[in-house]
Every structure is written in C-alpha cells, then in structure tokens.
Amino acid sequence: MADLPQPGEVVDGFLVGERVHSGGMGVIFRVSGPDTGFPMLMKVPRLGPGEPATSVISFEVEQTVMAALSGPHVPRFVAAGDLDRRPYLVIEEISGPSLKEWVPRAPLPPAEVARLGIALATALHAIHQQDAIHLDLKPANVLFRPTGEAVLIDFGLAHHASYPDLLAEEYRRPIGSAPYISPEQVVGERGDPRSDLFSLGVILYELATGRLPFGSPTSEGGLRRRLWRDPPPLRAVAPDVPEWLQEVVLRCLEPDASRRHASAAQVAFDLAHPDQVVVTERGRRARTSGPLARARRWILAAGYEPAPLARPSSHLAAASIVLAAIATQHDNEAQFTALRDAVRRVMDRSEGRRLACATVIRPIPELGGSRLDETAAHQRLKHLSILRHWAEPLALPAGQVSFHVIESSDPAGALLEYARTNGVDHIVIGAPPPDVPLRGVLGTVSTKVAIEAPCTVTLVRPAR
Numbered sequence: 001m002a003d004l005p006q007p008g009e010v011v012d013g014f015l016v017g018e019r020v021h022s023g024g025m026g027v028i029f030r031v032s033g034p035d036t037g038f039p040m041l042m043k044v045p046r047l048g049p050g051e052p053a054t055s056v057i058s059f060e061v062e063q064t065v066m067a068a069l070s071g072p073h074v075p076r077f078v079a080a081g082d083l084d085r086r087p088y089l090v091i092e093e094i095s096g097p098s099l100k101e102w103v104p105r106a107p108l109p110p111a112e113v114a115r116l117g118i119a120l121a122t123a124l125h126a127i128h129q130q131d132a133i134h135l136d137l138k139p140a141n142v143l144f145r146p147t148g149e150a151v152l153i154d155f156g157l158a159h160h161a162s163y164p165d166l167l168a169e170e171y172r173r174p175i176g177s178a179p180y181i182s183p184e185q186v187v188g189e190r191g192d193p194r195s196d197l198f199s200l201g202v203i204l205y206e207l208a209t210g211r212l213p214f215g216s217p218t219s220e221g222g223l224r225r226r227l228w229r230d231p232p233p234l235r236a237v238a239p240d241v242p243e244w245l246q247e248v249v250l251r252c253l254e255p256d257a258s259r260r261h262a263s264a265a266q267v268a269f270d271l272a273h274p275d276q277v278v279v280t281e282r283g284r285r286a287r288t289s290g291p292l293a294r295a296r297r298w299i300l301a302a303g304y305e306p307a308p309l310a311r312p313s314s315h316l317a318a319a320s321i322v323l324a325a326i327a328t329q330h331d332n333e334a335q336f337t338a339l340r341d342a343v344r345r346v347m348d349r350s351e352g353r354r355l356a357c358a359t360v361i362r363p364i365p366e367l368g369g370s371r372l373d374e375t376a377a378h379q380r381l382k383h384l385s386i387l388r389h390w391a392e393p394l395a396l397p398a399g400q401v402s403f404h405v406i407e408s409s410d411p412a413g414a415l416l417e418y419a420r421t422n423g424v425d426h427i428v429i430g431a432p433p434p435d436v437p438l439r440g441v442l443g444t445v446s447t448k449v450a451i452e453a454p455c456t457v458t459l460v461r462p463a464r
Helices: 053-068 110-128 166-170 194-209 220-227 243-252 264-272 291-302 312-317 333-347 376-394 411-421 438-442 445-452
Strands: 014-022 026-032 040-045 077-080 089-092 142-144 150-152 321-325 354-361 401-407 426-430 456-460
Touching: 014 040, 040 053, 053 077, 053 089, 053 166, 110 142, 110 150, 110 194, 110 243, 110 264, 110 312, 194 243, 194 264, 220 291, 243 264, 264 321, 264 354, 321 333, 321 411, 333 376, 333 426, 333 456, 354 376, 354 411, 376 401, 401 411, 411 426, 411 445, 426 445, 445 456
Parallel strands: 321 354, 321 426, 354 401, 426 456
Antiparallel strands: 014 026, 026 040, 040 089, 077 089, 142 150
C-alpha cells in the first residue's frame, strides 16, 4: 500500500494541498485539479503498520456509498483511487459550519433546536430514500451549506441496501459512536433506517438540554443499558423545554424502533408543526421509570432481537406523508365524500402513513371586518372545524392526522410550497369539473398542482 501523499504531489491529476484533518481512520487534504466548480478534499485511509483493519473496510464502504448517493445533503463525489494501488476518495468540500459548533451553546431555545432538527431530519430522509443508512450520526458528522441545508459526511460505517454489508460480515460487536448508537446497532442489526432516528433523538436531546441522554459509555454493558433504561426527561434537565419537544425527542429515543417515528420526514414534520404534536405521557413525563418498570424492561431486553426490515426505500413507501387538499370554502358534499374515500384507500395501505388535511383561504387582515365572524381568528377556527369534521369518518388516531389552514392568494402555489417544505409524498385533491373547457382546466388549482407537484398526485372526481 502506498504512503500518504505529500503537499505538492500530484495524484492522478489532483494536486495535493494542505492537510486539513487527521483522524483515526484517515487523513484529509485539500486538492485542486479538474475544474469541478467547487472546492475539493481528498480523503486517504490509514494503511500503515499497526493500523486496524477497520480502516480498510470502512474506507471501502465509504467509497461505495458516496458513489451511490446524490443530492444536496451529501458532498458531491468526484473520484476514487484504486484500493489495491493507491486508495483515496475525492469529494466536494463543504465550507459551512459543523453542528458540533452549536453543542457548547446548549441548551438552545426550542425554536433553534427545531430548526436544526428539521434540517438534519430532511438530510436523513434524503439518504434513506436512496437506500442508505448513515449509522454514525453525531454533531461532528453534520455540516451546513450557506443555504442552510444539512450535509451528512463520514459514511465509513454506513450501510447501503444494494451492496454487501462488509462491516456486518467482519464484526459482531457494536460499531458506532457510543453516545449516539441505537439499541439495535448494539445487538448487531444494521439494516433499519430508524437507527438514524435514534441518533437524531440523542442529538436533539443534547441541543435542548446540554447533556447526553445516555452519557458516554465505554463498555458493551454500558451501551446495552439503553435497551432498558430510559433517559431523564428533557424537562427534568431543562425546565424550559416545552412538552411537545420532549414528546418528539423521547419518541425518537424509544428502545423499540417500531415505537419511533416511521421516517425522518415525519420527525421533520412534527418539529415544523409543534401545534400539531399530540402530547402523550412521554411529553408530560417528569422522572425516569421506577425500579419495577426498569426490571420488566431488563427482562425483555435480555432476549431483544430486532425484526428484519425491508429496504429503506420500501419501508419509507409505507411511512409516507399524505396531503389531502380540501376546498373548505365550497359546500360540496359529493366532492368531500369522494376525497375522503380516496384518502381512506391510500391510508389503509399502511399504519405508518401520516395525513395532513389542508385548506387554502384568502389572506385575512388580523383585525378582520366589523363583525365577529369576519375576524381572522374566527375564520381560521371555522375552516379548522370543517377540516376536522371532514376527517372524523376516517377514524385515524390523533397522532396520525393534522390540520392546517393556509392563507394565500395563490392556492396552487401555497399547496405546492407546503408539499415541498414538508416532504409530502402523495397529494389527494379534487379534479376540475368535467364541464370546464380546456382553457379553464389548464388554469385550475388542481391541474397546476398535478403538473408541478414534486410527488404523486391523485385527482378525485365524484361519481356521476
């Protein structure tokens, strides 16, 4: 194996510059070379005498996963060297700050925790959609672009469903960063994207309280305690944490992955809509569980074996966010019924789906008109009531449905923006009436949504 490159050396057309980082697994240099339009880094694994075999395996994993991923939430892949001749990885350099820069300032205000959490959850959802799981999520592995988008780095411990899991084949002990590793990783399961949600929960807890929920264990026994011991409630550590945020974070930290959010997109949705979070005992919890509850969980944890999960992208298909666009300004019971039936068919396919019921109304001045029923508050309550009444026959659990009144003079634009911002996977909306001429059809709200939506759209028309 070749030695580390030296500044000034040219490697396969890349001019090696200064060394910017030296870690346990590899060394990172700035490089220049082919005009990519963005700054580049070269990562070279440590392969000298005495270096662990993990360095080689994790480098091979990172090289494979990085080449398979794309989008704004990962560094752009440029090139990779031959593993047998001169291994290296050239990727985009992200110039923004690392999430670890926020940690010393914790506890952060809830709004700041939510903002950072939304960005991180959105990035996780993007790689999960591409069948990758990070499995080493921690503040140091999250960077931010100047535009505010979170970028995930260091995929040396990752798993991609399309490739053999080399680390799982070679190691039977927990692999990851001890404070952030999930319970299923502790017992050797590396194929569940909800493992990243647990790590996300640890990060949110740390940002909200200034403490790690499970400390920094140094033994496998210490790691296993998170299978049966719950962390101190956030509000017991930082009383200013609102109940809704404790609800979201403690749900991410559930030992049983099936009790967490079904997807990172759903975590981002809850963080973006705190008024829609259903607060359960989790959010109101004031202390850790008593000895009897801990003993019961310890017995269950002794035989804990996570259930196998489908590919991340297949799992996400059953955990989608569905937007039902309801025109509450129009009293059209036939259309309401047809929309409800269509939504029921979509929601019945999986218990993991979330439904957002939304309507768009004209902007209302805060002071409203001269009558009580013309005030902005009254109008919003009126349309919220219609949405809730529309959804009642679906009989969905409270945490599976939310209601949103959007004020905009551009209904189609408002619905499209809502879908993009909230990671909506499927929009159900009423179709234009069949007697509207072609020119009129092309100008309808539903047609514009169907043409421009970033997701699946179902147009619904009542049966004649």
